[in-house]
Amino acid sequence: MSRVREGGWLFWISLALGLVLTVVAVPEVWRPYRPFWLGLLVIWWALETPDRIGLGMAFTLGLTQDILIGTLLGEHAFRLVAIAFILLRFRARLRFFPMWQQALAVLAILLNDRVLTLAIRSIAGDIAIDWQFWMAPVVGAVLWPWLFLMLDDLRRRNRPREA
């Protein structure tokens, strides 16, 4: 019973906030550095409660972002499913990594996601990228420890005391 409700509202609120952060306006120079918020959240939730984030959930979230920012329907779904799959496959190992190794793993996953993005977009049409294209994963990896600790703390506070 308590397992089902665990992190109930936090799950949805974090995802809603992630979607808002995805489109919130920032100064022009910061734009390329915006991390893949939904990707980070999928990584965190897949690490913590893998029964909440399956491939199906990742797919649905991806479609939501596609509709929100008007990308080709299925692009983000593809990318998030790939992220969720990597996470669920290596979850046991990633969970017990020290924080810096975890951040490096997140960097690798997000870089892989960038490669996927580039592949998808160059198949679908023209895309011009610069070196900054590869910086968003770095920002994501740097933010990872803070995001991890914050969500972990929020989740612990809201968990009903059992023992």
Added chain:
Amino acid sequence: MRNSENPALFSEQSSGTLRLIGYLAIAAALMAVDHRSDVLAGIQRRIAGLAGPAYWLATAPVRLGRAGRDAVAERAGLVRENAELRKQLLLAQAGISQIDSMSEENNRLRALLEARNRLSLHAQLAGLLEVDLDPYRHRLLIDQGSEQGVRRGQAVMDAHGLVGQVLEPLANRAEVIMITDPGHAIPVRVARNGLRAIAYGTGEVDRLELPHIPFSADIVVGDQLLTSGLGGHFPGGIPVAEIREVRGDDSATFAIAEATPLAGLTRGNQVLLLSYQKEPALPPSEAAASAQASPVPAEAAAATTAEAPQ
């Protein structure tokens, strides 16, 4: 021992991988269909209305900041701004009165030529939604959509020049592709001599490229580029960009010109949507009324245009 363990492990893994392949295949199929046809666009358009709250939340900080600035803006600052705006308005009105007399003259000449279906340029003001889409796709969202009469392919400009064109009108919003998008091209002419070329987007916010210009062509740094009106999508004569460099291309058989877009493509506040309309330009209230009614026949429209000056 090993035989009894392995199949279970294997089947679990393969089902996971199968599901992965399944989902990736669905995503890929969706992308292919979305890319190739408009079947999904209708569905997407309907669902996209649900994104409104997310945009509303995302733009809240901007709106708050603006409201705060308005609230605390000093009186002196407002007075200064008011004076400045008055001056600009005067200048603009002076320009308009000149244009008025010219268009009257134009109308008379057209009436003499018995031009039948005169097209009038109609402009509609739209606000930019202050949300960021992907920085590697040069798109904007505006707060007017198909319910406000926005149609696909309409030219979008700001006070300085062409911004782009409407790509996807939704119910109350529309997606605009900017002229700097790497997938965008627009026919232009040099204002000085009418030389025609095509300006391609480069994916950089401050650069357009005009490839395949003959070396003999008369195009120099500082030349203004206007829309040529060829292709019928854009009205002619809208400022687009200014040439900033002309050089030989790699094959050394053609020249490439680089141009800086004139519109403030980074982020303005409001843009104009241009469209051709069959009926003559009416005052806003009448125009709104006639938009409700059935379209005016071309002959009648031409007749009212011809009578208007007298």
